[in-house]
Amino acid sequence: MFFRFILRALEYRKQRLLLAFAALAVAATLATVLFGIYGSVERRLSDQFSVYGANIVAQPARGNTVPSAIVDAATKLGAEAAPFLVTSGRIAGQAVPVAGFVPARTLRMTAYWHVQGTRDIQSGECLAGELVADQLQLKVGSSVALEGASCILKGIVSTGGPEDQELLVPFETAVGLSGLRDAASFVEILAPNQEIESVRSALAAAFPAADVRTIRSVAGTASNVVVKVRATLFLVTLLILGITTLCVSSSFSEMVIERGKEIGIMKALGGAERRIATFFISESAALAVAATAVGYIAGVFAAAAIGREIFGGAFHPEANWAVLAVVAAVMLGVAALATAIAASRIWGIQPAIILRGE
Numbered sequence: 575m576f577f578r579f580i581l582r583a584l585e586y587r588k589q590r591l592l593l594a595f596a597a598l599a600v601a602a603t604l605a606t607v608l609f610g611i612y613g614s615v616e617r618r619l620s621d622q623f624s625v626y627g628a629n630i631v632a633q634p635a636r637g638n639t640v641p642s643a644i645v646d647a648a649t650k651l652g653a654e655a656a657p658f659l660v661t662s663g664r665i666a667g668q669a670v671p672v673a674g675f676v677p678a679r680t681l682r683m684t685a686y687w688h689v690q691g692t693r694d695i696q697s698g699e700c701l702a703g704e705l706v707a708d709q710l711q712l713k714v715g716s717s718v719a720l721e722g723a724s725c726i727l728k729g730i731v732s733t734g735g736p737e738d739q740e741l742l743v744p745f746e747t748a749v750g751l752s753g754l755r756d757a758a759s760f761v762e763i764l765a766p767n768q769e770i771e772s773v774r775s776a777l778a779a780a781f782p783a784a785d786v787r788t789i790r791s792v793a794g795t796a797s798n799v800v801v802k803v804r805a806t807l808f809l810v811t812l813l814i815l816g817i818t819t820l821c822v823s824s825s826f827s828e829m830v831i832e833r834g835k836e837i838g839i840m841k842a843l844g845g846a847e848r849r850i851a852t853f854f855i856s857e858s859a860a861l862a863v864a865a866t867a868v869g870y871i872a873g874v875f876a877a878a879a880i881g882r883e884i885f886g887g888a889f890h891p892e893a894n895w896a897v898l899a900v901v902a903a904v905m906l907g908v909a910a911l912a913t914a915i916a917a918s919r920i921w922g923i924q925p926a927i928i929l930r931g932e
Contacts, residue, residue, distance in 0.1 A: 594825040595861045598905055601818035602869020603876060605901045608811045610877040610894060628656075628683045628762035628789060630774050635785040639757035644781055645679075651773045653765035656680040657758035659748040663741065664721045665710060672720070673740040673759075674748020683762050687737070690714060691729030695744060700725035703738035723747050815908055822858065822912035851917035855910055862909035866902045873901075 630653070632644050639659075648655035656679035663672040677694050687693065691714040695701060700720070702712050707730045712718065716727045720741065731737050749755065761784075765773040770788060778786040878891040 591825070591857070591861065594822045594858065595865055597818050597821040597825075598862055598865035598909060599869045599872075601814055601908065602866045602901055602905050603873040604814050604869075605811060605904055606870050606873025606897060607877045607880060608807050608814075609897045609900055610873065610892075611807060611880070628764050629767075629770055630763035630765055630777075630786065630788055632761040632763065632777060632781070632784045632786045634760070635783055637783070639754060639759060640761060640784040641781060642756050642758045642761075644758075644761045644763075644777060644784060644786075647777060647780055648761070648763045648765075648773065651765070651776055652769060653763050653773050654679070654682060655761055655763045656683055657745060657761050659745060659752060659754065659757070660740070660759040661748055661752035661754075663723070663751055665719055665741070668710070670706060670710075670720075671736075671740045672748055672751060673737065673742050674745040674751075675742060676745045680762075683764050684733075686733065688732040689729045690732075691727075693729055693731070695728050695742075697744055697747065698725055699728045699744070700747075701729045701731050701742035702727055703740050703742070704730055704732045705738045706741055723751055815904065819908050819912045819915075822909060823915045827915075851914070854917045855913045858909035858913040859906060862905040863902070866898075866905045869905075870898050870901055 630648075632640050634640050642657050645655040645657050656676055659674040661672050661674070663670050681693075684693070689701070691701075693701060700718055702710075702718070706712070707727075710718075712727050712730070714727055714729060718725050718727050718741070720743075723743065725743060725747075731742060743751075763773065763777070774786050774788055777784070874891045874893055
C-alpha cells in the first residue's frame with residue numbers, strides 16, 4: 575500500500591511533483607553555493623587581504639631594535655613573520671637608508687609592492703626604492719657601489735611608503751653593515767584573522783621589550799568584511815529556504831485536496847491520519863533526496879564559477895562532503911516541514927462526507 579500510494583502520485587500528479595522537485599532542486603543548488611562560500615569565505619578573504627600587508631607589527635618599546643627571536647615565536651603560533659633591519663650606508667659619498675629583509679618571508683606581506691624587475695634577491699644583489707633610483711640615476715642591472723656591500727640592482731620598488739627612499743638588501747647584508755646580531759628594527763607578522771589577538775597577546779607576553787600591536791586598518795577591515803559577508807549569506811539562505819518551503823507546501827496542499835477521496839476511503843477503512851500523513855512526507859523526502867543530488871552537482875560548479883569571478887584564480891570545482899551533508903539535511907527538513915503543513919489538512923477530511931460523494 576505504501577509504495578503503491580507513492581507510485582500512483584508519481585503517475586497521475588507529475589506536474590505538481592515536478593514543480594515541487596524543481597523548487598527543491600533550485601533551493602539545493604543555491605544552498606550548496608551559499609554554504610560552500612560561507613565555509614570558505616574567511617580563507618578566501620584572508621588571502622585577498624594578505625596583499626595589504628601584515629596585521630601585526632612588533633616595534634621597539636625601548637631602544638632601537640627588537641629580538642629577532644620574535645620571528646620563530648610567531649611561526650610556532652601559526653603566523654607568518656618577517657624581520658626588517660634598517661641601517662645606513664653610503665653610495666658615492668651620499669648617505670642612503672638601507673633596509674635588510676628576507677625575500678622568502680616577506681613575499682605575502684609585500685604583495686602590494688610594485689617592482690620593476692624582480693624582488694627575489696640573494697647575496698650581492700639589491701633593490702632600490704624609486705626615489706633613491708631617481709636620485710642616483712640607477713637602472714635595473716646597474717652596479718650599486720654601496721660601501722662595504724656593493725651589489726647588482728635587480729629591481730626598482732614603488733610602495734608609497736618608506737621603502738621608496740631605501741636601498742633594500744638581503745637581511746644578512748644589513749646585519750653585516752650594522753654590526754647587529756639577533757636583532758631587527760621591527761618584525762611584521764601576518765596571523766590568521768581569527769587568531770590575531772591571541773598571537774599578539776602571546777608575543778607581547780613573551781617579549782616585553784617589544785611593542786606588539788595590531789594594525790587595525792588591515793585586521794579590523796578583514797574581520798568586519800568576513801562578519802558582514804557571512805551574515806548576508808545566512809540571511810539570503812534563510813530567505814531562499816522560506817520561499818522553497820512555501821512553494822513545496824502549496825504543491826502538496828493541492829495534492830491533499832485532489833486526493834481527498836483516496837484519503838477519505840483510507841480513513842474509513844481504519845487508516846490513521848498520522849500514517850496517511852507519512853505517505854505524503856515520504857513522497858517529499860524522496861523528492862528532496864533526488865533534488866539534493868541534482869542541486870549539489872549544479873551548485874558545486876556554480877560556486878566555482880562565482881568564486882572565480884569574485885576572488886579570481888582558476889575555475890576549480892571542489893566537492894565538500896560536509897556541505898553535501900548539510901544541504902541534504904536542510905532539504906529534508908524543508909521538505910518535511912512543508913509537507914507537514916500541507917498534510918495538516920488530512921485531519922479535516924471526513925470519511926462520511928467523502929463516501930456520500932459530497
